[in-house]
Amino acid sequence: MFLGIDVGATWTRIAVADRDGSIVKKVRIPTPREGNELSLVEAIIEVLGKEFRSYMDRIEAVGIGSIGPLDLSTGSIVNPPNLPIKRIELGKPLLEHLRRPVYVANDCVAAVWGEYLYGLGKGLENVVYVTLSTGIGGGIIVDGNLLLGKKGNAHEIGHIVVDSLRRLRCGCGGYGHWEAYCGGANIPRFATYLIERWSLGTEEKRSKVYQQYLEGSIRTETIFDEAKRGDPLARKIVEEINRVNVAGFESVINLYDPELIVVGGSIALNNPELVLEPIKGIEYGRGALNEIPRIEPTMFGDDVVLVGAIAIASNPPKNLVKKLRYLEQL
Amino acid sequence: MFLGIDVGATWTRIAVADRDGSIVKKVRIPTPREGNELSLVEAIIEVLGKEFRSYMDRIEAVGIGSIGPLDLSTGSIVNPPNLPIKRIELGKPLLEHLRRPVYVANDCVAAVWGEYLYGLGKGLENVVYVTLSTGIGGGIIVDGNLLLGKKGNAHEIGHIVVDSLRRLRCGCGGYGHWEAYCGGANIPRFATYLIERWSLGTEEKRSKVYQQYLEGSIRTETIFDEAKRGDPLARKIVEEINRVNVAGFESVINLYDPELIVVGGSIALNNPELVLEPIKGIEYGRGALNEIPRIEPTMFGDDVVLVGAIAIASNPPKNLVKKLRYLEQL
Numbered sequence: 001m002f003l004g005i006d007v008g009a010t011w012t013r014i015a016v017a018d019r020d021g022s023i024v025k026k027v028r029i030p031t032p033r034e035g036n037e038l039s040l041v042e043a044i045i046e047v048l049g050k051e052f053r054s055y056m057d058r059i060e061a062v063g064i065g066s067i068g069p070l071d072l073s074t075g076s077i078v079n080p081p082n083l084p085i086k087r088i089e090l091g092k093p094l095l096e097h098l099r100r101p102v103y104v105a106n107d108c109v110a111a112v113w114g115e116y117l118y119g120l121g122k123g124l125e126n127v128v129y130v131t132l133s134t135g136i137g138g139g140i141i142v143d144g145n146l147l148l149g150k151k152g153n154a155h156e157i158g159h160i161v162v163d164s165l166r167r168l169r170c171g172c173g174g175y176g177h178w179e180a181y182c183g184g185a186n187i188p189r190f191a192t193y194l195i196e197r198w199s200l201g202t203e204e205k206r207s208k209v210y211q212q213y214l215e216g217s218i219r220t221e222t223i224f225d226e227a228k229r230g231d232p233l234a235r236k237i238v239e240e241i242n243r244v245n246v247a248g249f250e251s252v253i254n255l256y257d258p259e260l261i262v263v264g265g266s267i268a269l270n271n272p273e274l275v276l277e278p279i280k281g282i283e284y285g286r287g288a289l290n291e292i293p294r295i296e297p298t299m300f301g302d303d304v305v306l307v308g309a310i311a312i313a314s315n316p317p318k319n320l321v322k323k324l325r326y327l328e329q330l
Numbered sequence: 331m332f333l334g335i336d337v338g339a340t341w342t343r344i345a346v347a348d349r350d351g352s353i354v355k356k357v358r359i360p361t362p363r364e365g366n367e368l369s370l371v372e373a374i375i376e377v378l379g380k381e382f383r384s385y386m387d388r389i390e391a392v393g394i395g396s397i398g399p400l401d402l403s404t405g406s407i408v409n410p411p412n413l414p415i416k417r418i419e420l421g422k423p424l425l426e427h428l429r430r431p432v433y434v435a436n437d438c439v440a441a442v443w444g445e446y447l448y449g450l451g452k453g454l455e456n457v458v459y460v461t462l463s464t465g466i467g468g469g470i471i472v473d474g475n476l477l478l479g480k481k482g483n484a485h486e487i488g489h490i491v492v493d494s495l496r497r498l499r500c501g502c503g504g505y506g507h508w509e510a511y512c513g514g515a516n517i518p519r520f521a522t523y524l525i526e527r528w529s530l531g532t533e534e535k536r537s538k539v540y541q542q543y544l545e546g547s548i549r550t551e552t553i554f555d556e557a558k559r560g561d562p563l564a565r566k567i568v569e570e571i572n573r574v575n576v577a578g579f580e581s582v583i584n585l586y587d588p589e590l591i592v593v594g595g596s597i598a599l600n601n602p603e604l605v606l607e608p609i610k611g612i613e614y615g616r617g618a619l620n621e622i623p624r625i626e627p628t629m630f631g632d633d634v635v636l637v638g639a640i641a642i643a644s645n646p647p648k649n650l651v652k653k654l655r656y657l658e659q660l
Binding site for chain 1: 455456472473474475477478479480481482483484485486487489490491492493494495496502503504505506507511573574577578580581584585586587588589615616617618619620621623649
């Protein structure tokens with residue numbers, strides 16, 4: 001059996017599964033926001049003792065799909081933008097405790113590996129996973145090879161410069177990145193930018209989004225909820241978000257020539273008609289030069305990274321293993 | 331020995347080289363602009379008979395780096411935008427004639443393979459080649475794997491959407507692509523677009539570029555030549571070109587996390603200070619999220635694709651060979 005761990009900014013989810021990826025038991029705990037570099041591993045070990053004791057003897061390996069940025073050589077999270085702890089150790093201390101292989105990977109890298117092994121990507125050789133969530137991330141398999149790159153970051157598709165005029169700044173500090181416009185954390189700023197440049201009519205000013213704008217507190221959820229109800233201002237904002245999302249997906253198609261793009265993340269999964277449909281409607285010729293691949297939501301829903309972590313545990317990609325130097329201790 | 335062939339829109343260059351990539355003899359012929367799908371192969375065979383007869387017995391394999399788009403399964407060029415012939419057969423008829431392996435690859439794919447084997451990329455695992463020329467193209471190696479993708483087009487970096495406002499249309503029909511602004515063939519249109527939106531002063535209107543604009547015949551060369559001489563309008567246009575080039579290179583850094591980017595193509599190589607310097611000046615944080623790689627001009631100059639074709643012949647990438655179905659005839 002295999003253990004999969006999905007480390008998110010809010011929740012850490014843990015599951016045991018069979019070799020075929022089917023989950024036998026899963027538990028989630030809040031990701032510690034206080035403490036030191038070992039607090040997360042200590043919390044995980046506690047849960048393993050309490051909830052997974054009966055499986056532990058049979059665990060062959062552990063896979064972790066984690067928020068980044070990661071230092072793969074030690075298997076740790078370094079300066080995560082969404083957590084107050086500066087360095088979080090994962091791979092090394094967990095391996096020392098469990099005396100079993102512990103493979104750490106970026107969350108989207110894990111997700112695409114899960115889709116490739118257990119999901120819609122089974123049997124394909126060119127698969128991209130894109131998450132539209134708080135941030136925008138990707139995991140990429142080309143010709144059957146998982147892309148990692150020099151430091152393991154060859155998949156930062158959220159940081160494609162989609163706007164060479166660089167109207168907005170990204171959470172990473174860069175300008176004009178896809179995520180700066182369409183990442184859930186940045187959508188309120190993009191909406192504010194748009195509202196301040198549009199001349200709005202009376203009806204649009206009645207929008208709940210406009211009220212939140214006046215109060216300086218636009219919420220991403222409100223934009224999508226109001227757009228669903230037909231609110232004209234919210235719909236106009238969503239149109240602009242979609243315009244940038246389509247540009248991002250067209251670049252992904254041109255850059256990786258995939259057979260399949262699997263889409264995950266709350267913004268995509270919660271808004272199939274508003275957000276997913278325009279992406280699925282991408283046509284050859286307008287911005288996409290390569291053949292349009294299948295574009296589908298993940299079949300694993302919220303579990304996509306967890307399933308990916310299990311896939312990483314059961315079939316660790318060779319080029320990933322090479323980068324996880326702490327494994328040498330085994 | 332190995333035969334390398336660089337098929338360009340204007341010239342086809344042929345060379346024999348040793349296993350270490352050193353060229354023993356090279357010849358160039360005009361790429362036929364008339365005739366049928368076999369005219370190019372016939373011209374190549376004629377040159378081989380005339381100029382390379384004494385080497386032919388010792389040739390182990392042939393590598394071709396060609397303009398695209400390519401149909402790798404038959405090794406042919408299909409609907410090349412810069413040639414009047416609709417389909418040009420290469421791999422199959424040449425293999426039938428020479429009875430030796432003939433490997434066909436995209437020109438930039440060949441170039442990056444040449445840099446990896448014989449050039450600045452020797453000993454590295456993550457190398458990107460970018461050409462700034464009539465068009466913008468790339469070849470990419472991540473974790474030692476050459477990226478090809480479903481149809482062999484996982485490297486269309488010239489078609490990253492850098493402008494989600496989609497101000498300009500690309501030669502491929504898409505909108506907002508990097509190449510639509512900075513490809514040599516499109517620079518006159520980008521310059522026209524800018525001139526029509528700027529309010530120009532008297533001095534700027536004295537520019538040779540402005541005179542060409544009035545005549546509807548801006549030339550890319552004139553822009554760079556005049557900018558070198560300090561012409562203020564030409565310099566302003568080059569600044570805008572550089573702004574988009576920098577966005578493109580930042581995306582490449584974020585997407586592939588390379589150790590090295592090698593730059594080739596006439597626009598880059600002829601304008602080291604005007605075009606290359608701003609790219610080499612890319613800094614972490616402004617748009618690039620990953621560590622900034624070395625960015626260097628190719629040491630092979632105009633021969634970069636030819637050297638790449640030789641590299642493809644001497645060490646054919648496994649995933650490329652799998653796609654060249656016509657090789658089964660051997």
